Amino acid sequence: MSNLTNTDKIELYRKLVHTRKHDELNVRMASEGKLRTFYHSAQGHEAIGVGACSVLHKDDYLYPHLRGHGIPYVVGKGMDPKPSVSEHLGKATGWGGGITGVHIVDKENGIFAQGGTIGSAFVLSAGFALAAKKNGTGQVCMCFVGDGSVQRGQAHEAMNLASCWKLPVVWVVENNLMAWFTPCCDSFALKNIADMAKSYNMPGKVIDGMDVFAVREAAEEAVDLARKGDGPSMLECKTYRFRPHSEGRPDVCHYLPRSEEEIAEWKKRDPLVLCQKKLVKEKILTKNLIDEIELEADEKAKETEKFALESPYPDPSILNTLVYAP
Amino acid sequence: MKEINYWQAIAEALAEEMERDETVFIIGENVQEAPFMATRELIQRFGPERVMDAPLSELAIAGATVGAACAGYRPVCDLNFADFIYCAADEILLKAAQQNFAHAGKVNAPCVFLGVAGGGFGTGPEHSHVPSAMVLNNPGLKLVLPSTPYDAKGLMKTAIRDNNPVCYFFHKKLMGLKQEIPEDEYLIPLGQADIKREGTDVTVVATLYMVHHALEAAKQLEGKISVEVIDPRSLEPLDMDTIIESIKKTNRVVVVDEDTQRCGVAAEIGQQIMELAFDYLDAPVARVCSANMPVAGAEMEKYCIPQVEQVVAAIQSVCY
Incomplete structure (x- = not known):
């Protein structure tokens, strides 16, 4: 942490607030029936994408997790989250041209693909990392997955392959203790997912996923290893989702409502609140600055909404031209 | 060469x-x-x-x-x-x-x-x-x-x-x-069928090993039925033009495919022939495919995948 300047710390806080505001925008627009697709809120998860992606270089490869449909990761990497809402409204200015409503792609920033079948993230990111290694320019791939992804076979095939070949990939597992409606305690034989890393002879660490500084520090270490050629690592960030699995869905554990006490307990450790408290205590954040950042993020979200609403839909005649690349 | x-x-x-x-x-x-x-x-x-x-x-x-x-x-x-x-x-x-x-x-x-x-x-x-x-x-x-x-x-x-x-x-x-x-470099574009054997009475469309079954069937029928064998070489993209041109000449067609018959390649090609060349057909499109069952092993295999005799029989069945 010592290498973080006050400016760096404020920047992390700023990114958390921007992420939350954009997520809230998507959630509101989903409730208004304006999103033309589904949405999986990132509220509660923000520190992970923001903290870990803030250590990436522009040319590093990134595979975002479905939470927030990419918002925490692109904001963390310093990109503009504007195309997110456009995509969800099915507009041509979206990340994926409004074709799928959800997928992110931004070649310039090292985002090549996103998939809907979780678990693929593991093997595709191994492929990006293979390319990074072949390039020989010190690039790394950072890939975000949920606890549910680790339950698929791809996770294990990819960890084994990447560890054998010392691929420069960092897998960040956002363990929110629940895959859809099924809690981890009923679907994992292990208490800590990070322990699986040992089986593949790679480092695995449990991190407090609500603490943006802890995530950033761990990510920095893992990225350094990958850049040096020491191969893959796994970071298990313990976190909690504050909203249902996806908007408009029942918020249940198995088939019964999630415990309100549990949600309230975790909200005390809201990543934005934790970060703010710490920086106020360190006298880095002032009331004025907090208000300023809040206002700026509100303005940015408004701009994003306006941009999305005013953007055109893609011309359906392009669909047929996209099935095959020229 | x-x-x-x-x-x-x-x-x-x-x-x-x-x-x-x-x-x-x-x-x-x-x-x-x-x-x-x-x-x-x-x-x-x-x-x-x-x-x-x-x-x-x-x-x-x-x-x-x-x-x-x-x-x-x-x-x-x-x-x-x-x-x-x-x-x-x-x-x-x-x-x-x-x-x-x-x-x-x-x-x-x-x-x-x-x-x-x-x-x-x-x-x-x-x-x-x-x-x-x-x-x-x-x-x-x-x-x-x-x-x-x-x-x-x-x-x-x-x-x-x-x-x-x-x-x-x-x-x-x-x-x-x-x-x-050729000794020198060459490329073959995808979506360009090749006429493996010219004929005038019936068109047989086949790929992979089935091309060789078709050629063998054509040889066996030599003197009786003149068989044209077309190998699309790629099924996506698919060169229907060459197939249709051939059918305009022969008016009869058999599609041979080693994949399972049901919802298979032959059904697709047959349907496209119906849509593109119905008026040129003098017989229903015939197909010879793998049977609608898993491919058995060992001695039972030949009862599941197309054999030359079936291709010969199918050609004869459309040449009435």
Whole structure:
């Protein structure tokens, strides 16, 4: 942490607030029936994408997790989250041209693909990392997955392959203790997912996923290893989702409502609140600055909404031209 | 000209393309020793960085292929048996096939999925299939099915240079087939059928080993029925023009395909013939395909996959 300047710390806080505001925008627009697709809120998860992606270089490869449909990761990497809402409204200015409503792609920033079948993230990111290694320019791939992804076979095939070949990939597992409606305690034989890393002879660490500084520090270490050629690592960030699995869905554990006490307990450790408290205590954040950042993020979200609403839909005649690349 | 066999033709195409373009590499199971020959002797020339023996993890191999392709490489992924495409279905059908479409044409995935296909060695239901229809049911994938050494080489070179994922299935029974091919470099475009034998009475459309069944049937019927044999060589893209031109001449057609009959390639080609050339037909389109059952192994195999006698009978049945 010592290498973080006050400016760096404020920047992390700023990114958390921007992420939350954009997520809230998507959630509101989903409730208004304006999103033309589904949405999986990132509220509660923000520190992970923001903290870990803030250590990436522009040319590093990134595979975002479905939470927030990419918002925490692109904001963390310093990109503009504007195309997110456009995509969800099915507009041509979206990340994926409004074709799928959800997928992110931004070649310039090292985002090549996103998939809907979780678990693929593991093997595709191994492929990006293979390319990074072949390039020989010190690039790394950072890939975000949920606890549910680790339950698929791809996770294990990819960890084994990447560890054998010392691929420069960092897998960040956002363990929110629940895959859809099924809690981890009923679907994992292990208490800590990070322990699986040992089986593949790679480092695995449990991190407090609500603490943006802890995530950033761990990510920095893992990225350094990958850049040096020491191969893959796994970071298990313990976190909690504050909203249902996806908007408009029942918020249940198995088939019964999630415990309100549990949600309230975790909200005390809201990543934005934790970060703010710490920086106020360190006298880095002032009331004025907090208000300023809040206002700026509100303005940015408004701009994003306006941009999305005013953007055109893609011309359906392009669909047929996209099935095959020229 | 020089004489070369089928697997050597594939290996030669791979070597030429690897020489020409350093983004081309091979990844797969046992690709260095190459039990199915296609990648044999490439390890000595290109080393383990470009001829990569991977763990027996089809999802990881295919996923790494797609990922590297998105990031600017042109990997050739050797699945060994074409049937193993099912093990890697998530990555090949949902990711590779849909990559360009689902990302608005901003990032494509140029790669080749190589698999040895078909029956003839009694290897049973999980090692004897030609899973063509399944590939065609996933728009975004191309499908190449070479029946000769000349085609195998020219089509492989084109497949590697294509900007899309291409499934390239070669046939077990053709491995030792020899043919003279040009010394100089050549490519064969995808979507260009080849007339393997000219005839006037009936058109037989076939791919892979079935081309040779069709040619054998044509030989047996010589003097009685004049058979034209058309090999589309790739089923996506599919050259229907050459097939339709032939039917305008012969007015009768048999489609032979080693994939399962139900919802298969022959049904698709037959339907397209109905839509494009109904008025030219003097007999219903006939088809000879693998039976609607898994492919049995050992002695029972021949009751499941098309035999020459069935092709002869089908030709006779439309030539009334």
